[in-house]
Amino acid sequence: xxxxxxxxxxxxxxxxxxxxxxxxxxxxxxxxxxxxxxxxxxxxxxxxxxxxxxxxxxxxxxxxxxxxxxxxxxxxxxxxxxxxxxxxxxxxxxxxxxxxxxxxxxxxxxxxxxxxxxxxxxxxxxxxxxxxxxxxxxxxxxxxxxxxxxxxxxxxxxxxxxxxxxxxxxxxxxxxxxxxxxxxxxxxxxxxxxxxxxxxxxxxxxxxxxxxxxxxxxxxxxxxxxxxxxxxxxxxxxxxxxxxxxxxxxxxxxxxxxxxxxxxxxxxxxxxxxxxxxxxxxxxxxxxxxxxxxxxxxxxxxxxxxxxxxxxxxxxxxxxxxxxxxxxxxxxxxxxxx
Amino acid sequence: xxxxxxxxxxxxxxxxxxxxxxxxxxxxxxxxxxxxxxxxxxxxxxxxxxxxxxxxxxxxxxxxxxxxxxxxxxxxxxxxxxxxxxxxxxxxxxxxxxxxxxxxxxxxxxxxxxxxxxxxxxxxxxxxxxxxxxxxxxxxxxxxxxxxxxxxxxxxxxxxxxxxxxxxxxxxxxxxxxxxxxxxxxxxxxxxxxxxxxxxxxxxxxxxxxxxxxxxxxxxxxxxxxxxxxxxxxxxxxxxxxxxxxxxxxxxxxxxxxxxxxxxxxxxxxxxxxxxxxxxxxxxxxxxxxxxxxxxxxxxxxxxxxxxxxxxxxxxxxxxxxxxxxxxxxxxxxxxxxxxxxxxxx
Numbered sequence: 001x002x003x004x005x006x007x008x009x010x011x012x013x014x015x016x017x018x019x020x021x022x023x024x025x026x027x028x029x030x031x032x033x034x035x036x037x038x039x040x041x042x043x044x045x046x047x048x049x050x051x052x053x054x055x056x057x058x059x060x061x062x063x064x065x066x067x068x069x070x071x072x073x074x075x076x077x078x079x080x081x082x083x084x085x086x087x088x089x090x091x092x093x094x095x096x097x098x099x100x101x102x103x104x105x106x107x108x109x110x111x112x113x114x115x116x117x118x119x120x121x122x123x124x125x126x127x128x129x130x131x132x133x134x135x136x137x138x139x140x141x142x143x144x145x146x147x148x149x150x151x152x153x154x155x156x157x158x159x160x161x162x163x164x165x166x167x168x169x170x171x172x173x174x175x176x177x178x179x180x181x182x183x184x185x186x187x188x189x190x191x192x193x194x195x196x197x198x199x200x201x202x203x204x205x206x207x208x209x210x211x212x213x214x215x216x217x218x219x220x221x222x223x224x225x226x227x228x229x230x231x232x233x234x235x236x237x238x239x240x241x242x243x244x245x246x247x248x249x250x251x252x253x254x255x256x257x258x259x260x261x262x263x264x265x266x267x268x269x270x271x272x273x274x275x276x277x278x279x280x281x282x283x284x285x286x287x288x289x290x291x292x293x294x295x296x297x298x299x300x301x302x303x304x305x306x307x308x309x310x311x312x313x314x315x316x317x318x319x320x321x322x323x324x325x326x327x328x329x330x331x332x333x334x335x336x337x338x
Numbered sequence: 339x340x341x342x343x344x345x346x347x348x349x350x351x352x353x354x355x356x357x358x359x360x361x362x363x364x365x366x367x368x369x370x371x372x373x374x375x376x377x378x379x380x381x382x383x384x385x386x387x388x389x390x391x392x393x394x395x396x397x398x399x400x401x402x403x404x405x406x407x408x409x410x411x412x413x414x415x416x417x418x419x420x421x422x423x424x425x426x427x428x429x430x431x432x433x434x435x436x437x438x439x440x441x442x443x444x445x446x447x448x449x450x451x452x453x454x455x456x457x458x459x460x461x462x463x464x465x466x467x468x469x470x471x472x473x474x475x476x477x478x479x480x481x482x483x484x485x486x487x488x489x490x491x492x493x494x495x496x497x498x499x500x501x502x503x504x505x506x507x508x509x510x511x512x513x514x515x516x517x518x519x520x521x522x523x524x525x526x527x528x529x530x531x532x533x534x535x536x537x538x539x540x541x542x543x544x545x546x547x548x549x550x551x552x553x554x555x556x557x558x559x560x561x562x563x564x565x566x567x568x569x570x571x572x573x574x575x576x577x578x579x580x581x582x583x584x585x586x587x588x589x590x591x592x593x594x595x596x597x598x599x600x601x602x603x604x605x606x607x608x609x610x611x612x613x614x615x616x617x618x619x620x621x622x623x624x625x626x627x628x629x630x631x632x633x634x635x636x637x638x639x640x641x642x643x644x645x646x647x648x649x650x651x652x653x654x655x656x657x658x659x660x661x662x663x664x665x666x667x668x669x670x671x672x673x674x675x676x677x678x679x680x681x682x683x684x
Contacts, residue, residue, distance in 0.1 A: 006411060008477030013526065013659035015411060015476055044414075047397050048371040050404025051412040061477050063412060087397070090378045097374045100381035101631075107384045 001073065005054070005064035007031060020062075026077035034058075038077035043070060046088040112244065120239035124232040129176040129200075132235060136199020140182075143203075148190065152183035153206055159183055162209070165219050166202075169226060169289065177229055181222070183209075192307050196225035198234040211310060212303050220286050220300030220333075227285025233278040280332070287333055301330035358604060358651035365645035367405040369635040375401055376634040392423035402641055403473065408650055417472040459489035470523060478659050483529075484522035492518045509539035516594045525600055526659040532598040542589045546582050553578040577619065584615040595648065602653035609647045617643055 007016040007030060020028040026038035041062075042055040052070050054062040064070060071085075090096045143149055152159070163181055170179040177200035186193060186205040194204040202225045204218070212218045228234070283300075290297040308326045379394035396419045403415040440447045463484050470480035496511035513536045520532040557575055588609045595607035621636035650656075 010477045011661055012657065013476040013478045014657040045397075045400070047400045047404060048367075048375055050401060053414055087378070087393075091374045097377055100377045104377060104381045104384060107381075 001069065003028075003062075003064055003066060003069055003073070005062040005066075007062055008060060010059035010061065022073060026073070030060075038073055041078065043074055043078070046071065046085075048091070116240055116243050117236070120236045120243065121232075123239055124235040127232075127235065129178075132198040132200075132232070133178070134199075135234070135238075136197035136201045139197050140201060149184035149186050149203070149205070150188075152185055154183055154209065158209070161215070162204075162218060162222075165215075166222055169219065169223055170200075172289075173226065173230060175230055179226065179229070192310050194221050194225055196228040196234075198229065198232065200229050202226070202229075207310075208303075208307070211306050212299075213306070214299045214302075216290070216295050217299040217303035219295065220290055220297060221303065223286035223289040224282045224300070226289075227282035228278065230285065231278070231281055233282070237275070237278075279329070283329055283332055297333045298330075301333040304329055304333075358653050359655075360606075361409045361650045361652045361656075363645040363648040363650070364407045365405055365638075365642045366407065367401065367638045367641060369638045372401060372638055373631075373634040376637075389423065392426055393419040395419075395422055402637075406641070406645055408475070409652070409656060411476050411656075414474040415472055416474055417468070455494050456490070459486055459493050462489050462493055466519070466522075475525070476656065476659070478526040478661050481524040481526075481662060482522055483524065484518055488518050488522075509543040510536050512543070512590065513539040516590065520594060520598050524662065527662045528601045528659050530598055530600050532594060534594060534597055538593050539590070542586060542593065545589075546586045549578070549582045549585060553582070577615075580618060581611070581615055584618060585611045588614050601658070603656075604651040604653075606649040606651060607647055608649075609644070614643065 001022045003020045003022060005018055005020060007018050008014070009032075016031050018031045020030075022028045022038065027035060028038070029035045036056055040057050044053040044055075046052065046067055049065075049067060051063050051065045052067060054064065054070075056062070074085075090100070162183075166179075166181045170177075173179070179200040179202065182201060182203045184203055184205055185207075187207060190205065192205060192208040192211045194202070194208055196202050202222065204221065204225075208221065209218060212221075286300060287297045290300070304326050375397060379390070379397060382390040383394050396415065396417055399415040399417070403413040406413045436450060439450065463482075463486055466482040466484060470482040473480045492511065492514040496507055496514055500507035500511050513534055516539075517532065517534045520530050520534070523530040553575055556578070588611045592607045592609055595605045598605050617639055621632075621639060624632035625636055
């Protein structure tokens with residue numbers, strides 16, 4: 001068999017073109033007269049159709065692009081370690097490549113959709129409550145600076161009534177969060193709204209309180225927010241979204257812009273999905289609390305509906321945009337209570 | 339003839355040199371072929387929980403080096419996966435240790451970062467040595483002789499100085515980095531050299547700054563004219579910022595390569611800002627639209643463009659380089675650089 005190759009002696013960069021005659025025993029003679037056998041040659045792994053390098057024991061080497069012939073010679077005279085050949089087979093047969101595509105997509109999909117959220121949940125539940133304290137303090141400062149809220153216009157008696165019910169609500173929670181209720185005016189910004197910070201600081205706007213037809217509805221909203229804190233939703237979300245860029249970088253080994261953008265995709269998709277799940281969890285939390293205390297949870301449902309029409313009326317998309325369809329939530333809250 | 343070119347740091351008069359013979363760099367990789375290697379790499383990396391990533395890296399580099407040729411001889415990447423795996427494990431361990439220490443004693447994070455700033459130049463040196471040692475062409479290895487102190491100046495002291503002077507020193511730092519990288523590289527026993535002038539870097543970065551300021555002015559004009567467009571303005575302006583990035587990248591590469599010499603041989607780089615920007619941008623778009631599956635195609639395109647724009651001006655032939663005897667390098671340096679995301683290169 002004849003192998004066309006370049007010969008390099010390893011001392012200088014001089015290149016000698018040669019055609020090697022390989023005899024039936026695998027022996028061949030180099031241009032300068034040295035004779036080697038194929039068994040003494042170390043052949044570089046085959047990667048796609050890149051040229052192969054044949055290392056000879058004296059440090060000289062041959063370069064040749066005749067990959068199929070080299071593979072044939074290797075099986076004849078010099079069985080290679082199986083692993084190298086196997087990799088090339090995996091990389092060259094379409095069916096294995098297809099299997100690799102499917103496995104990769106499924107694995108990444110599973111990890112993004114289930115693995116990371118489960119992991120974040122585990123971590124979030126184990127983190128001490130003090131960490132979340134700090135997160136909350138930063139957000140509160142940000143709200144002050146951004147002037148999103150004004151001081152509440154509610155009377156002291158109104159505030160005190162709601163606070164009392166709030167204290168009963170949070171006294172029941174076994175977790176170590178320091179709950180604090182803040183009344184705020186948001187007539188010019190987010191309107192009827194309530195939000196929970198991971199620290200246990202809960203903000204409720206005057207507009208939401210005005211909108212409520214029944215005091216129990218306000219309690220329902222507060223219980224919903226406490227549910228977010230108890231389930232550590234914000235923390236889980238933060239952990240989840242900071243994990244995706246790490247995964248994409250680890251898998252592709254690339255930190256370029258493209259992978260950064262790519263990492264943002266699962267974050268957005270999963271966030272939309274999980275924020276709905278989180279809302280449902282918080283609704284159920286509120287419903288369970290109200291049921292335990294013999295309070296009609298449909299009050300919360302009615303307030304949700306009122307909030308939706310108020311938001312549609314003034315074109316604001318706030319609390320409700322991240323929430324599941326209000327109809328579904330109202331239904332959930334009206335469902336026969338176990 | 340042990341030191342064939344010793345005093346070529348000053349250019350010899352053109353008349354004394356034979357007429358150079360242009361030899362193009364060529365890249366022969368194909369997206370379809372590389373896609374298979376890439377997807378198998380990722381799949382096996384996932385199945386082996388990351389261990390295969392060292393093999394994946396070697397195969398990827400072997401693919402790109404092996405498909406790059408100069409005058410019909412191919413380049414070769416010779417690193418062993420086990421070396422790289424060892425480096426990765428150590429780098430990963432160091433990173434986890436850092437996370438652990440910082441989460442237990444946050445007060446230590448600043449001293450650790452300072453210590454890291456002192457270790458980083460060492461990592462860069464090791465990483466360059468490893469990469470060069472494992473690059474072979476015509477059975478001759480590249481080599482790297484840069485030392486720690488110069489790396490400390492170019493990669494730590496000057497960037498810190500440039501931060502303190504509001505970026506005034508930045509082009510000088512970039513110049514020192516390129517000088518350090520080129521002038522410490524060898525092919526066999528023959529050193530590379532490049533007379534890189536800080537002034538050239540200042541004019542490149544000034545032009546970049548001018549582009550950036552124009553973009554900023556455009557931003558404020560659009561914002562003032564159509565305030566409702568505010569949320570999408572960054573999207574519109576993003577291409578302009580990448581234009582600045584592409585401009586600087588292309589011109590620094592061209593300037594460095596065009597001034598580099600290897601013995602009597604010279605190099606030529608003809609990259610252009612707009613084609614480069616287009617490749618960069620369409621790559622990002624394709625990768626995002628295909629959820630990452632176009633990554634191999636994107637990598638191949640960049641490699642092809644760079645090879646297509648690069649030519650060696652060979653004086654005589656490429657047969658005269660002499661191999662150097664050198665100790666084995668280990669992968670630790672390069673892998674630390676890899677995991678901790680230090681991007682540098684010519």
